Amino acid sequence: MTVTVRFAPSPTGRIHIGNARTALFNWLFAMNNKGRFIQRFDDTDIARSKQEFSDAILYDLHWLGIFPDATEYQSRRFEIYDAAVERLKAAGVVYACYETPEELDLRRKVRRTRGLPPVYGREALALSPEQIAEYQADGRRPHWRFLLPNFSSDPLQPERTEVHWNDLVRGEETVDLASLSDPVLVREDGTYLYTLPSVVDDIEMGVSHVIRGDDHVTNTGVQIALFQALAAEPPVFGHHNLLTTASGEGLSKRTGALSIESLRESGIEPMAVASLAVLVGTSENVAAVPTMGELAERFDAPATSKSAAKFDPDELFVLNRTLLHHLPFAEAQDRLIVLGVSDDKAEPFWLAVRGNLDRLADAVSWWRILREGPQEKPEFSDGDRDFLGQAFDLLPEEPWSGTIWKDWTGKVREATGRKGKALFMPLRLALTGLPSGPELADLLPLMGREGTMARRP
Template sequence: MSIVRTRFAPSPTGYLHLGGARTALFSWAFARHHKGSFVLRIEDTDLERSTPEAVQAILEGMQWLGLNHDEGPFYQTKRFDRYKEVIAQMLKEGTAYYCYSTPEEVEKMRETAKAKGLKPKYDGTWRPEPGKVLPPIPEGRQPVVRFKNPQEGSVSWDDMLKGTITIDNQELDDLIIARQDGSPTYNFCVVVDDWDMQITHVIRGDDHVNNTPRQINILKALNAPLPIYGHLPMILGPDGQKLSKRHGAVSVMQYEKEGYLPDAMINYLARLGWSHGDDEIISRQQLVDWFDTHHLSKSAAQWDPKKLNWVNAHYIKQLSDEALVELVTPRIQAKGGNTSGIDLKAVLALYKDREETLEQLATDALLFCLPFSPASPELTEQFITEEAKAIVADFTQAASALSEWTSEQIAATIKATLAKHNAKMPALGIPLRLLVTGQKQTPAVDQVLAIFGKETVLNRLKV
């Protein structure tokens, strides 16, 4: 195999969505597995819909996911001179021609063909053929340039996922490759880019299958080498319908905002249409080592938010306390929490095994990072009874004498106090939680009290 060169070529008409991210991941993993190159190309020829904000969103999404490119980003809008050069070459060689038909005339041709039960397409009025007399050029009308698609035979390729695909050339139009203003069109730019950038393998969504025969024919007309194509099935929502915003088909950066880890997203996306035995947790290095197109699924993958949460929770558990503090601290501060003087390692260790996202952890940590808010009068009236005050008073007296303020010492003190009063855990646990945290439910009360510190706890227990 020659040196593998893959590319990810998004159009900046919106954010980097999940389908695009998965395509980028598989192209990246294929290149890395074969020790080749991964090229990033921004296909921004749609000048009306492409925006700098969308370009930035794509670059940020790729950076967050850690899908580093070896070359690029290349921008099609900066390559117009090259496209015009190739179009001029094709006009000279007779593989392209000027067409003066108006869009209205072409539409009429298609309607006529459709009425006859034929493929609705341009009828070749301006296509030059030996012995054919072309119509007079309408005065002042700017032409488009069309590719002279072969009219005989078929175009065929061995798709990495779908197997052999064959399309009859008579099914294909003479594609417009340059508009009236001279600007090149999408399918043509893609061909020239793949040729110039020496792309060997094109991995993309199967919504591009219809573009492939057109692109192959143009590549052949240019005597350019053909890449190997692989078209990925789409991603469906949990209900089996096309993935949409209501399923969570948002920018990958929205997942960063919601507290997902990039390694977890990479792991989940990798398993969304590719597998390695029964392995569910797959590191980046394992993905690179194991990745091949033979294990890509030929059927649509299904987005499962619960599975993503499970994977993310796994990666959160694997983080060191130091890394977790670094990631969660800015999220706590963004929620108005004050992290100074707080043992965040202990706080996050208290919650890390029970939450699925960094945002949930940050919300949990606010118990220790916001000013104290007393329990509601209703809860106080219900649980801080005279009997409860007596138990709390005994606990407070015993706790104040502790030489070490650890969860183990606090747990032993709670146990001894309950035994003294012949009471069960809720009789002391709930009043302690309400008085110290203002909340009825928290993680293990001994650990919570240990984190708050002896002075704070004893001050709040004065009832």
């Protein structure tokens, strides 16, 4: 059997780092098992789902390094769902209900006041033909519920019915079907809610493992029952913990919090996002992992904690710096060319400045300094100005060796008696305009004697 997983968001907004966690768990699981990854858009909510969001999600996944083997849209598969519903109706496990949302809400409130769980009481099963005809005459259209198999003979007398599965992440799990309402599969307007299309697609697409957030644990009991009603073997389920902010707040596509788009635009590297999204809330230490292959080696779904994974977005910037500080020129080259860093000095320049970058785009400011000098002329005291005059007089003629910075500052130290910060800080300010930055021993050869002398105050 080929391991087949799927990532199935609703295209109603941009995905965030929490969604990316689910996508990455599936992608890495498929990688480790030489399996298939299906990108499926659960877009049965026609009013809210938009193609622009589907396209944006695919772009975000590609940026992260996830490349689906297939892309599917539920909105194009309604005929398949229609056929499944007819099979379930024929089997007597789907029934019509005519309650309005207001009536259902009132019933839930009544049950709560009686100390009962607010589940649907299956009142629709007791409707007479005359009552149904009356509802239809009033223009009511039915919604359709799946009759959970939680009774012996009388569906109006549900009894404890446990569904068990060995969760890929959480271990042994149990859901009591008697504690749940019969789920609505089809709305009054004939459109589908999440439950039926998801199960039908998992069957049709040969999904072997469903890995998703632990907010779906209860849904799994219902879906296993639906798989069985459709005479299909349920897949292996795995439910990972959800990401929350450090204060415990959940993430939402609606707010755009920590969306992959916003992280990309702020200069975060894809592997910084992937490293944090996958490793936080597991037994692994969160560290900057440079490649997806290496991240796959560290990925172990059962090592995920059952409690929510709190993370600090500032960790992304720490991971980002670590990745950039070790990023080979060959991997940065194309992006540097786009930024205008592209001549024969590009590689030594990159090796000189990468250790000082928070974002790759920050290299542009150092490139300008290298080529044009300080962007803002620093102010010097009279003493420092005199010192710099002496120092620049001592700048050796070319050709220069790799020890030019050491050779020059050695001569300046002997001539002026300055050392330490009093020696190096005025030189750094004159050459770069900034009090800190890359090693001047690396930058000076790139400036050349002419470029260096042009910075003389």
